[in-house]
Amino acid sequence: MKVNPRILLTNDDGVDAPGLAVLVDIARELSNDVWVVAPAANQSGTGHRMTFGYEIEIEERGDRVYAIDGTPADCVVAGITHVLKDRRPDIVLSGVARGLNLGDIMHCSGTAAGAREGALHGALGIAFSQAMDYDHGRDEIDWGAAAAHGAAVVRSIMEIFEGEDVYFNVNFPIATPDEVSGIRVVPHQRFAHSPFELYESRNPGKHFVTILSTPKPLDADADFHILHEDNAITVTPLMLQQTDFDFVRRSGGSLPLNGPGRT
Incomplete structure (x- = not known):
């Protein structure tokens, strides 16, 4: 492991989110060269969306802490090409997200996008998410597992x-830190179909896009099963x-311009 790597942090829950504070502590176990560039407001579910055609404001919130009125991907671009342009980060950590980003759900994850954009710029990109029990309310979450083991995962x-x-x-x-059984390297769960659906709001004519249930069956060797x-x-x-x-190989590198049924 490189001694004192430069680490850029971002998230999708926003610069003031408690999970980002957990991530700062994780990063400081690895280095004293830690920087934060995170969204000014919640950007959950934005995926890898970029803010094109609109001005972006960068606000300095503290020592090595910046907030941007944009997405996690915007933040990583700003962090790497502007804030840290003198020396690009070795590692980009994104999170710690409140709630899971497992299986096909990660395709819409702003947390995953932050790590992906970091990797596209040549850094080691890692997205962190902490499971929570939604039956006990959205604000009740135990960050203990991530806080205790996050640095070890990076190492x-x-x-x-x-x-x-x-x-x-x-x-x-x-789980409590002592209940964590280990670190497993696993594939992500491919669901039988997209888990997202439209859910009717209590307000007439209004709806939510949400996940009401997990599509089955689940692969016993994939992330969803192993974690739970x-x-x-x-x-x-x-x-x-x-x-x-x-597919490229099977196609021979080309497809007929006039396909079956066309003359």
Whole structure:
């Protein structure tokens, strides 16, 4: 592991979110060169959206802490190409998100996008999310597992990371630090169909996009099952190169301009 790496932090819950404070403590276990560039307001569910065609304001909130009226991806771009342009970060950590980013849900995750954008700029990108029990209210969350084991997860990834074209999605279980069974490197759950659906609000004519239930069946070797059933921290390496090369091979590199049924 590089001694005293430069670390850029972001999130999607906003610069004042408690999970970001947890992430700052994690990063300071690894380095004293820690910087924060995070959204000024909640940006959950924004995915990898960029703010194009609109001005972005950067506000200095404290020593090495900046808030931006944009998305997590915007924040990473600003952090790497503006705030830290003198020397780019070695690591970009995103989170710690309030609630999980497992399986196909991560495709809309601003937390995952922060790590992905960091990796696209050449840094080691890692997204952190902490499980919570939604039945006990959205504000009640125990950050203990992430706080206790977050730095160890980064160190473990760095021990075997060799600059692969990947970023990492990490989820912490609902468990005390002593109850965590270990760190498992697993694939993400591919659901049978998208978990998102429209839910009718109590206000006439209004609706929410939400997840009412988890699509089944679940793969016993994937992140969703391992985290919930084994109390393990899940680490999923995700490719930046998304091309299906098998399809490219099977197609021979081209498709007929006049396909079947056309003359």
